[in-house]
Amino acid sequence: MALVKYNNNSISNVTTTALAEGSLVPIKTLTASSSSTLSFVDGTDGVVLDSTYPIYKFEFINIHGSVEQELTVNFSTDGGSNYNVTKTSTFFRSAHNEAGSDASIVYVTSRDLAQGTGNDILSLPIGNGSDESGSGEMTLYNPSSNTFVKHYMAQLNINDGEYCQTSFVGGYGNTTSPINAVRFQMDSGNIDSGKIKLYGIKDS
Numbered sequence: 001m002a003l004v005k006y007n008n009n010s011i012s013n014v015t016t017t018a019l020a021e022g023s024l025v026p027i028k029t030l031t032a033s034s035s036s037t038l039s040f041v042d043g044t045d046g047v048v049l050d051s052t053y054p055i056y057k058f059e060f061i062n063i064h065g066s067v068e069q070e071l072t073v074n075f076s077t078d079g080g081s082n083y084n085v086t087k088t089s090t091f092f093r094s095a096h097n098e099a100g101s102d103a104s105i106v107y108v109t110s111r112d113l114a115q116g117t118g119n120d121i122l123s124l125p126i127g128n129g130s131d132e133s134g135s136g137e138m139t140l141y142n143p144s145s146n147t148f149v150k151h152y153m154a155q156l157n158i159n160d161g162e163y164c165q166t167s168f169v170g171g172y173g174n175t176t177s178p179i180n181a182v183r184f185q186m187d188s189g190n191i192d193s194g195k196i197k198l199y200g201i202k203d204s
Contacts, residue, residue, distance in 0.1 A: 061194060068128050
């Protein structure tokens with residue numbers, strides 16, 4: 001990313017200066033193959049999900065389910081023995097059809113949580129047609145903290161029939177215990193294909 005600097009309002013004097021940013025460090029890639037869940041557990045199979053990084057980022061690439069369902073997430077504080085962290089979240093979505101005749105932005109109360117321990121929905125229903133999938137990302141902030149609750153934010157884009165739909169989710173795990181495992185699964189059925197990549201973000 002670069003900072004644009006304007007000088008004397010002259011386009012010929014526009015310069016860029018690099019901004020210091022944290023480094024994105026690849027940690028683990030999981031590839032779905034009719035998978036009921038994809039889980040990232042600290043200390044297991046090369047996964048790091050501890051105080052090594054203050055921020056963790058998950059990227060979803062062409063997630064495709066066996067049936068038309070939403071991608072969900074849950075968190076664990078006991079190394080994946082239980083995925084039941086209490087969460088409060090918010091969910092809204094934007095939509096636009098291919099014909100350009102229908103567009104909307106809507107808050108979806110049925111997909112948020114209020115101190116719930118179940119899976120949190122991250123996407124709209126992802127179509128299971130041969131060319132339908134969902135892609136996006138989720139950021140988890142300071143999961144190893146012993147002081148603060150655990151904030152997360154997600155954005156996923158899906159194609160379903162003639163519509164492009166993007167979901168926006170923000171929430172927090174209401175626990176001061178460190179989160180050391182994260183599990184993704186469809187609300188119903190399997191993740192037939194797709195990848196989820198985990199990165200750590202260093203302090204700048």
